[in-house]
Amino acid sequence: MLYDTNLQKADIDISSSGDNTIIAAPTAGYIVIDHINFVPTSAVDIQLKQGTTNYGGAYPLDTKQAFTLENAMMNPQGVITLKPLEAFKMNLSAAIQVSGFIRYRVII
Numbered sequence: 001m002l003y004d005t006n007l008q009k010a011d012i013d014i015s016s017s018g019d020n021t022i023i024a025a026p027t028a029g030y031i032v033i034d035h036i037n038f039v040p041t042s043a044v045d046i047q048l049k050q051g052t053t054n055y056g057g058a059y060p061l062d063t064k065q066a067f068t069l070e071n072a073m074m075n076p077q078g079v080i081t082l083k084p085l086e087a088f089k090m091n092l093s094a095a096i097q098v099s100g101f102i103r104y105r106v107i108i
Contacts, residue, residue: 010102012038014097018091019049021088022089022090025051028108031106031107034079034103046059046090046098053083055080
């Protein structure tokens with residue numbers, strides 16, 4: 001099955017305002033995210049990014065408001081698909097602790 005051999009995990013453990021790289025850009029192919037979850041310790045706006053480009057709009061989260069996207073439909077392109085050779089980043093509007101994890105694949 002597609003997910004058995006390619007699935008990887010990245011931790012989310014960030015607290016710096018601005019861009020935070022969660023998954024480094026692959027040397028070949030593109031990143032497909034199948035699951036992402038995180039929770040901030042205080043209110044913060046979180047912008048998901050592919051490289052330097054925003055991926056959708058910012059999420060204004062309240063204190064301890066959990067966020068989860070899950071590829072329940074097992075879409076081969078996941079719930080987030082980045083452009084080739086782009087890193088996955090999270091931009092925080094303030095220096096707030098955000099914790100969670102991501103399950104992803106690199107498609108070549």
